[in-house]
Amino acid sequence: MKKPYYLILIVLGISLLVFGVIVYRNTDSTEEFRIERAELFDRLSNSKGYAYATLKYPSELLIKEEAVISLEIMPDKNLKNILEHGVAIDTLISPKRLVLSSERRQLEAVNASGTTVSWRIEATRLGTSSATVSLGLSDLRTDITIYPITPQHTFQINIPVVETKSKASFGEYIGPIMIAVGSLSLLAGFVIASKDFDKATKQSRKKNKR
Known part of the structure; x- marks a missing residue:
């Protein structure tokens, strides 16, 4: 040749x-889940560390279908150095047109290997359902029954409820x-x-x- x-x-x-x-x-893909990310700066100490937050939720649901919205928190090297002092992730979910069977507000310790917070939801009506997930680093000793959440970031997500799911x-x-x-x-x-x-x-x- x-x-x-x-x-x-x-x-x-x-x-x-x-x-x-x-x-x-530039092509919209048909995916079972959607993922959004954010970074949370350590505002409790001088560690200059960050926690990386990854929110995973279903791209669409059928009527009466149950699913899970999960939030994974992964600390960086600087934040790992102060985890023993009781660093926690404070979260609050506010769903609309969705039935929630988990606690709306959750306070969990941040672990060096990562921490996962999850909420179980169920779709009840056709149309676009939504949820607001607020989160922020906090102290594990915080009494969430007394003190309101002080969010560092808020995820706004939409989950369409459909009769049949989209195909690729x-x-x-x-x-x-x-x-x-x-x-x-x-x-x-x-x-x-x-x-x-x-x-x-x-x-x-x-x-x-x-």
């Missing part, structure tokens, strides 16, 4: 990779397919280029020997 062919494969591969990434990022469309696969084909095209182009250069090098050596 002549050199222009491997150049075409390489250019084609790069183009497919670039456009594949663009298509993938063909459009969601276009981006990954373009990326895969582009990668193969690049690989083929470089392999062919390597072989062509090896042949050219060998021919050049033969001519020099003559």
Whole structure:
């Protein structure tokens, strides 16, 4: 195969990779869960540490379907150094059009390996249900029956309640397919280029020997 062919494969591969990434990022995917993140600064001491909060919730629900909204708290190195003093995560959920079977407000100790707070919900009516999840770092000795929560961050989430759940469309696969084909095209182009250069090098050596 002549050199222009491997150049075409390489250019084609790069183009497919670039456009594949663009298509993938701009295509709404059908996912079972959605994830949102936030960072909470340690306001209780001078540790200069952070806690990384990850909220996971269902993207949609059927009527009468039960699900879990979970919040994972992961401390960084600085915050881990003061966990023994009773660092806690204070949380409060306020659902709308959802039945909650867990405690609305929860105070849990932050562990070095991570802490998970969860709420069990049930969908009751068609339409868009929602929930507000407030959270903040606190002291484990805080009496949540007396003191109100002082949130550092608030998640606002929407959970559609539907008759039938969404299925993945063909459009969601276009981006990954373009990326895969582009990668193969690049690989083929470089392999062919390597072989062509090896042949050219060998021919050049033969001519020099003559």
